[in-house]
Amino acid sequence: MPTPDSTEVGDVEAAIRARLFALPQPHFLAVDRLDRPTADALLDLADAFVALSRQRDKKLGLLRGLTLVNLFFEASTRTQSSFELAAKRLGADTVNMAPRTSSVTKGETLIDTAVTLNAMKPDLLVVRHSASGAAALLAQKVSCSVVNAGDGWHGHPTQALLDALTIRRAFGQVGGLAVAICGDVLHSRVARSNVALLQLLGAEVRLVGPPTLMPSGAAEWGPAVHHDLREGIRGADVVMMLRLQLERMDGAFVPSTREYFRYYGLDAEKLALASPRVRVMHPGPMNRGGEIDSGVADDPAVSLIQDQVEMGVAARMAVLATLAARLEPRA
Amino acid sequence: MSGAGRPLALINARLLDPASGYDGLGCVVVTEGVLADVQHRPTLYAPSSDLLVHDCSGLALAPGLIDIRVKTGEPGAEPKETLKSASRAAAAGGVTTMVVQPDTDPAIDEPSVVDFILRRARDIELVHVHPAGAATRALDGRRMAEIGLMAEAGALYFTDADRPIVDSKIFRRILAYAKGFGRPVAHRPAEPHLTAGAVATEGALASWLGLPAAPALAERVMLERDLALAELTGADLIVDQITTEGALETLARAKARGVQVTATASINHLCFNEVDIGDYRTFFRLDPPLRGESDRLALVDAVASGLVEVVTSAHAPAPAEDKRLPFSEAAPGAVGLETLLPALLSLHHDGGIGLLELLGAVTAAPARLLGLPAGRLARGAPADLALFDPQAPRVIDAATLVSKSKNSPFDGRRLQGEVRSTLVDGRIVHGELG
Numbered sequence: 001m002p003t004p005d006s007t008e009v010g011d012v013e014a015a016i017r018a019r020l021f022a023l024p025q026p027h028f029l030a031v032d033r034l035d036r037p038t039a040d041a042l043l044d045l046a047d048a049f050v051a052l053s054r055q056r057d058k059k060l061g062l063l064r065g066l067t068l069v070n071l072f073f074e075a076s077t078r079t080q081s082s083f084e085l086a087a088k089r090l091g092a093d094t095v096n097m098a099p100r101t102s103s104v105t106k107g108e109t110l111i112d113t114a115v116t117l118n119a120m121k122p123d124l125l126v127v128r129h130s131a132s133g134a135a136a137l138l139a140q141k142v143s144c145s146v147v148n149a150g151d152g153w154h155g156h157p158t159q160a161l162l163d164a165l166t167i168r169r170a171f172g173q174v175g176g177l178a179v180a181i182c183g184d185v186l187h188s189r190v191a192r193s194n195v196a197l198l199q200l201l202g203a204e205v206r207l208v209g210p211p212t213l214m215p216s217g218a219a220e221w222g223p224a225v226h227h228d229l230r231e232g233i234r235g236a237d238v239v240m241m242l243r244l245q246l247e248r249m250d251g252a253f254v255p256s257t258r259e260y261f262r263y264y265g266l267d268a269e270k271l272a273l274a275s276p277r278v279r280v281m282h283p284g285p286m287n288r289g290g291e292i293d294s295g296v297a298d299d300p301a302v303s304l305i306q307d308q309v310e311m312g313v314a315a316r317m318a319v320l321a322t323l324a325a326r327l328e329p330r331a
Numbered sequence: 332m333s334g335a336g337r338p339l340a341l342i343n344a345r346l347l348d349p350a351s352g353y354d355g356l357g358c359v360v361v362t363e364g365v366l367a368d369v370q371h372r373p374t375l376y377a378p379s380s381d382l383l384v385h386d387c388s389g390l391a392l393a394p395g396l397i398d399i400r401v402k403t404g405e406p407g408a409e410p411k412e413t414l415k416s417a418s419r420a421a422a423a424g425g426v427t428t429m430v431v432q433p434d435t436d437p438a439i440d441e442p443s444v445v446d447f448i449l450r451r452a453r454d455i456e457l458v459h460v461h462p463a464g465a466a467t468r469a470l471d472g473r474r475m476a477e478i479g480l481m482a483e484a485g486a487l488y489f490t491d492a493d494r495p496i497v498d499s500k501i502f503r504r505i506l507a508y509a510k511g512f513g514r515p516v517a518h519r520p521a522e523p524h525l526t527a528g529a530v531a532t533e534g535a536l537a538s539w540l541g542l543p544a545a546p547a548l549a550e551r552v553m554l555e556r557d558l559a560l561a562e563l564t565g566a567d568l569i570v571d572q573i574t575t576e577g578a579l580e581t582l583a584r585a586k587a588r589g590v591q592v593t594a595t596a597s598i599n600h601l602c603f604n605e606v607d608i609g610d611y612r613t614f615f616r617l618d619p620p621l622r623g624e625s626d627r628l629a630l631v632d633a634v635a636s637g638l639v640e641v642v643t644s645a646h647a648p649a650p651a652e653d654k655r656l657p658f659s660e661a662a663p664g665a666v667g668l669e670t671l672l673p674a675l676l677s678l679h680h681d682g683g684i685g686l687l688e689l690l691g692a693v694t695a696a697p698a699r700l701l702g703l704p705a706g707r708l709a710r711g712a713p714a715d716l717a718l719f720d721p722q723a724p725r726v727i728d729a730a731t732l733v734s735k736s737k738n739s740p741f742d743g744r745r746l747q748g749e750v751r752s753t754l755v756d757g758r759i760v761h762g763e764l765g
């Protein structure tokens with residue numbers, strides 16, 4: 001794998017242009033719609049964007065003249081600013097919409113909002129919504145490219161892409177690695193998208209969590225399902241912890257936070273069962289002492305959590321650039 | 332052309348009469364709104380000279396369909412559907428009798444609302460409309476509604492429609508009380524704690540789509556209770572929209588024990604399965620949700636074998652603004668009055684189920700269940716008739732439906748069967764003759 005980090009400024013841009021391609025589909029909605037060559041090509045391109053983001057001049061005009069709208073029906077500072085930075089580094093104009101505080105609360109529907117926005121002729125619409133399928137629904141109703149930034153429990157494809165990028169950079173490749181995704185799989189769009197992408201890239205994926213937080217039929221998606229964290233992470237190369245919302249730890253899904261942490265919280269002792277080269281990931285925000293112990297989360301020798309944030313911007317730049325490449329023949 | 336005018340003879344038709352089991356050429360004479368004669372020969376033996384004769388060669392003639400589960404928006408939500416628009420849709424679909432559900436606003440929970448529905452139906456003068464009365468006041472599941480008074484006013488059966496009556500003590504009393512008036516009680520079997528918030532059937536597909544889902548057995552859990560209480564009270568229970576293989580097994584056992592029970596299936600659950608929700612298409616957001624293919628096949632078998640006696644359209648209009656939403660936020664339900672017959676015919680053409688078995692589930696069986704004189708081609712029966720081409724291919728276009736709401740899951744589907752004329756009490760309410 002080429003490592004553009006160390007190359008000269010002009011080489012970075014050249015590497016990006018050499019790897020740039022037009023995404024085969026008009027929207028970026030779900031990992032299911034990617035094939036292996038496209039996924040690999042997106043990761044190669046994202047890799048080049050990491051190098052760009054580490055330079056003093058982080059700008060490249062691939063999106064110059066284009067407008068990106070961030071439409072976040074659910075608040076998420078992290079994902080929204082990641083998309084905003086990605087778009088700005090590529091030269092796009094960006095607008096952030098938080099419909100919670102605008103007309104959606106006055107009875108305007110998701111589609112009304114989107115159609116109104118569409119009339120303002122944005123080129124890229126980044127959507128987060130609490131309902132599964134919301135991004136796909138919008139994509140049917142607008143003329144711009146839609147990027148799914150999280151729809152209900154269903155999908156978060158750019159998160160999966162950034163996780164794959166993080167893993168690939170840490171290990172050199174994704175194929176052949178054992179990745180354990182642990183915690184509240186039931187309500188996790190991150191888990192679903194990661195299962196799809198990591199399996200596409202050849203990883204051995206395991207799902208670990210209490211039976212009440214494991215989706216019905218999850219084994220039919222391909223991964224092995226474990227209810228014992230120690231068993232599930234044994235020998236794993238990557239342990240990906242999922243956030244468990246505190247209100248789900250009060251008796252509805254699991255009895256208490258302390259019981260959850262005892263059986264499903266990741267600490268150094270349990271982590272010792274994993275592969276000696278194990279790395280730990282978390283999509284954030286973390287519940288320290290809930291699903292993960294601070295000692296593990298903050299240990300630079302194992303934690304990839306900060307890398308994930310950095311890779312997030314690069315992965316989103318790759319998605320936006322390949323969607324934009326559909327709009328105009330690239331110079 | 333009207334019932335009061337000259338007698339009408341329909342000749343050279345393929346008569347399909349599930350009540351008598353007759354499927355063959357024949358002719359009927361309509362006089363004064365009733366079937367004055369039915370002959371199992373292509374043309375009349377001794378035609379009188381004042382007869383208006385219509386040649387039905389190539390077409391099938393069946394009793395008009397009886398659809399016992401129809402929702403309109405009247406009173407209270409007229410932009411969805413009025414009794415008039417639903418009546419037109421029914422006529423266009425060969426449905427000559429419909430039983431409207433009581434979950435309106437206000438609910439059909441007392442005799443004056445029953446009167447209102449019947450008066451509107453008389454004014455509209457298209458198809459027969461009968462109300463089902465609410466089992467509990469304001470459908471609250473707690474206080475028994477005026478079942479006797481509503482029955483006397485014309486309510487055919489009692490139900491809280493989509494809402495389960497959770498309190499078993501109240502449900503037992505409703506069953507027992509309605510039995511005293513000779514009326515059946517319908518109940519949707521769904522254990523409400525298991526189904527709360529669910530929009531799909533639990534399984535790998537719903538999980539992958541990230542949709543809140545309930546296990547299919549939530550139906551069986553509640554059905555076991557309903558059947559036990561029906562057995563205890565000796566009441567007539569209608570199982571409203573049975574959908575799962577497990578519940579069908581439970582139903583078969585209860586019937587073998589002699590429990591008084593009639594089950595209905597919606598046409599949607601006979602024609603679609605959970606895979607249809609794969610693109611989050613909200614026209615497939617139904618309640619109960621679509622099930623697995625093995626459930627669908629079991630349901631089709633149950634209709635073919637007579638375990639499930641009645642098929643309904645489960646007509647539930649929802650306007651665009653209630654459907655153009657993310658799947659889990661969209662209103663459940665599908666319109667079905669106009670597509671009921673061609674959809675049933677598709678089960679015959681594609682599934683090989685007997686035409687008479689299928690038609691019986693929308694004619695003779697519901698008539699028998701509710702004590703209606705219609706639903707058969709017999710001398711003296713009301714001249715409620717559906718004349719249709721059972722082969723005619725068509726692509727359903729939801730936009731062209733008569734219904735005010737266009738939420739048809741059959742949109743874009745190829746079906747076979749086209750209603751040419753519908754007669755109610757001898758009046759032509761759809762199409763034309765001659």
